[in-house]
Amino acid sequence: xxxxxxxxxxxxxxxxxxxxxxxxxxxxxxxxxxxxxxxxxxxxxxxxxxxxxxxxxxxxxxxxxxxxxxxxxxxxxxxxxxxxxxxxxxxxxxxxxxxxxxxxxxxxxxxxxxxxxxxxxxxxxxxxxxxxxxxxxxxxxxxxxxxxxxxxxxxxxxxxxxxxxxxxxxxxxxxxxxxxxxxxxxxxxxxxxxxxxxxxxxxxxxxxxxxxxxxxxxxxxxxxxxxxxxxxxxxxxxxxxxxxxxxxxxxxxxxxxxxxxxxxxxxxxxxxxxxxxxxxxxxxxxxxxxxxxxxxxxxxxxxxxxxxxxxxxxxxxxxxxxx
Amino acid sequence: xxxxxxxxxxxxxxxxxxxxxxxxxxxxxxxxxxxxxxxxxxxxxxxxxxxxxxxxxxxxxxxxxxxxxxxxxxxxxxxxxxxxxxxxxxxxxxxxxxxxxxxxxxxxxxxxxxxxxxxxxxxxxxxxxxxxxxxxxxxxxxxxxxxxxxxxxxxxxxxxxxxxxxxxxxxxxxxxxxxxxxxxxxxxxxxxxxxxxxxxxxxxxxxxxxxxxxxxxxxxxxxxxxxxxxxxxxxxxxxxxxxxxxxxxxxxxxxxxxxxxxxxxxxxxxxxxxxxxxxxxxxxxxxxxxxxxxxxxxxxxxxxxxxxxxxxxxxxxxxxxxx
Numbered sequence: 001x002x003x004x005x006x007x008x009x010x011x012x013x014x015x016x017x018x019x020x021x022x023x024x025x026x027x028x029x030x031x032x033x034x035x036x037x038x039x040x041x042x043x044x045x046x047x048x049x050x051x052x053x054x055x056x057x058x059x060x061x062x063x064x065x066x067x068x069x070x071x072x073x074x075x076x077x078x079x080x081x082x083x084x085x086x087x088x089x090x091x092x093x094x095x096x097x098x099x100x101x102x103x104x105x106x107x108x109x110x111x112x113x114x115x116x117x118x119x120x121x122x123x124x125x126x127x128x129x130x131x132x133x134x135x136x137x138x139x140x141x142x143x144x145x146x147x148x149x150x151x152x153x154x155x156x157x158x159x160x161x162x163x164x165x166x167x168x169x170x171x172x173x174x175x176x177x178x179x180x181x182x183x184x185x186x187x188x189x190x191x192x193x194x195x196x197x198x199x200x201x202x203x204x205x206x207x208x209x210x211x212x213x214x215x216x217x218x219x220x221x222x223x224x225x226x227x228x229x230x231x232x233x234x235x236x237x238x239x240x241x242x243x244x245x246x247x248x249x250x251x252x253x254x255x256x257x258x259x260x261x262x263x264x265x266x267x268x269x270x271x272x273x274x275x276x277x278x279x280x281x282x283x284x285x286x287x288x289x290x291x292x293x294x295x296x297x298x299x300x301x302x303x304x305x306x307x308x309x310x311x312x313x314x315x316x317x318x319x320x321x322x323x
Numbered sequence: 324x325x326x327x328x329x330x331x332x333x334x335x336x337x338x339x340x341x342x343x344x345x346x347x348x349x350x351x352x353x354x355x356x357x358x359x360x361x362x363x364x365x366x367x368x369x370x371x372x373x374x375x376x377x378x379x380x381x382x383x384x385x386x387x388x389x390x391x392x393x394x395x396x397x398x399x400x401x402x403x404x405x406x407x408x409x410x411x412x413x414x415x416x417x418x419x420x421x422x423x424x425x426x427x428x429x430x431x432x433x434x435x436x437x438x439x440x441x442x443x444x445x446x447x448x449x450x451x452x453x454x455x456x457x458x459x460x461x462x463x464x465x466x467x468x469x470x471x472x473x474x475x476x477x478x479x480x481x482x483x484x485x486x487x488x489x490x491x492x493x494x495x496x497x498x499x500x501x502x503x504x505x506x507x508x509x510x511x512x513x514x515x516x517x518x519x520x521x522x523x524x525x526x527x528x529x530x531x532x533x534x535x536x537x538x539x540x541x542x543x544x545x546x547x548x549x550x551x552x553x554x555x556x557x558x559x560x561x562x563x564x565x566x567x568x569x570x571x572x573x574x575x576x577x578x579x580x581x582x583x584x585x586x587x588x589x590x591x592x593x594x595x596x597x598x599x600x601x602x603x604x605x606x607x608x609x610x611x612x613x614x615x616x617x618x619x620x621x622x623x624x625x626x627x628x629x630x631x632x633x634x635x636x637x638x639x640x641x642x643x644x645x646x
Contacts, residue, residue, distance in 0.1 A: 063597040088441055088442060089440065092597065118415060123460075127448040270593075
């Protein structure tokens with residue numbers, strides 16, 4: 001029942017977006033492609049394949065994050081991640097990216113600096129992006145503050161600079177997303193993300209449930225934009241004791257199509273505890289729990305038992321841009 | 324014998340500097356003060372008092388450095404330190420500084436970013452201090468590179484900005500020094516440091532042995548500049564097994580006057596190991612050894628047995644600027 005309902009909802013949203021996009025564009029491109037074949041099929045899997053991206057955010061932020069995420073990659077059950085270019089440990093993760101060119105590493109475009117004891121600024125000279133900075137000269141602590149103060153032209157310049165800087169470090173990003181969702185806060189910001197992503201021929205995270213939350217979305221999507229089916233993301237309502245059960249249940253419920261589970265990996269160590277000392281949500285212990293689950297035999301087993309295959313943003317980008 | 328020789332050398336250098344400075348300045352200020360009374364006496368101690376500043380460098384660089392140095396302060400045997408304003412953990416140490424306003428915290432003016440995996444840029448907008456940046460847009464890895472590329476006007480602007488930024492974080496610095504000695508590399512750079520220090524009424528580290536290495540020094544010192552007597556600093560020729568013996572012997576040899584021992588405290592933990600992974604000199608294990616010694620009963624005992632008192636840059640600044 002749940003699968004049927006989800007599939008019906010998914011298809012209707014897909015049709016809605018496709019039709020909306022068609023109404024807005026004079027293009028005769030194959031905009032009905034998404035109706036004829038589902039995303040799994042378009043990616044070369046069977047129509048009912050259950051596909052999962054296990055995506056670790058915040059690479060480059062701290063050594064603890066880099067080390068834990070690389071462990072996740074090595075265990076093989078975390079298969080994608082995105083990098084925060086303005087952060088102090090960029091060089092360390094760039095070294096990894098250069099020596100693992102087939103890794104599925106995107107950019108976690110960064111307009112916030114959220115830990116009170118440990119902070120960073122923009123990539124561009126501060127006087128060129130004054131609207132992105134709080135009184136201390138760092139990026140804002142909160143995504144809402146960042147979005148409400150941001151001059152969109154400065155945002156565009158900064159995220160272009162982050163992409164350029166990543167490339168100058170030898171990172172060839174496979175996708176773009178937005179740290180703390182700042183670029184999903186307003187239509188103008190999301191349009192900026194979409195424009196920059198398209199120009200760079202990179203996919204960005206759009207999923208069906210966003211359409212309900214972002215009512216402007218259909219008006220700015222194009223037929224070729226790929227919409228994944230679902231995102232799984234834990235939240236502070238889950239107790240530490242309930243962590244593995246939450247993820248296990250969520251993964252058992254994965255439906256055909258492409259699901260992304262967004263995880264935050266780090267060690268519960270001195271560096272991470274100090275960074276997150278006043279913010280247990282997404283803090284050190286939280287990230288250790290994510291690391292423990294997503295490198296566990298339990299996770300491997302639930303993937304196998306539910307015939308879930310791992311896919312990457314690289315594959316989605318190839319489909320979207322015909323690389 | 325050693326003490327006599329050192330004292331004679333010290334006095335002769337002091338006379339030399341004083342006379343040289345007198346020749347260069349028309350001032351009738353009490354330039355012979357340093358001859359009449361030694362520094363210990365001027366600070367209010369007996370003429371033969373052995374005074375020691377135990378100074379921890381690199382605060383703000385990493386959480387590991389902050390935590391270890393704060394431990395040193397709490398144990399009470401480390402009594403001074405200096406902060407790197409451009410570094411990512413500035414906020415954490417600024418919180419400590421605000422809640423411990425009597426701490427002897429200066430600024431470790433920073434023109435280098437020396438760890439390959441973990442880096443930082445300047446305080447000023449990058450386009451205003453282009454000569455301070457390497458190709459990656461960070462401060463140079465090496466002090467020699469930094470000094471050879473630096474435009475002195477940009478250096479002056481950047482170190483003024485570091486002081487201003489520290490104050491905006493509620494840090495009231497008691498002294499200035501130079502990370503990796505970059506500002507001691509050329510006469511022009513040192514003159515810049517001296518000018519900025521004097522304008523801010525802050526003492527900066529000058530010690531007698533520098534005069535031999537920096538032949539221009541007498542020409543730019545003024546009578547009121549305070550020259551401490553000696554600096555103790557361990558170097559890579561000391562084996563880990565010889566660490567405590569090196570410091571113990573050095574402290575036993577402390578002469579009357581003011582000596583500064585420059586230490587680098589951190590934990591030998593994951594963060595610090597990753598930061599210093601390709602640079603064992605001044606690396607994680609090195610800093611743990613420093614932490615172990617300077618919080619040890621052995622250090623406390625050698626101070627007591629040799630009647631060595633701890634003094635601070637705050638006291639020197641009060642003397643120099645009559646605060």
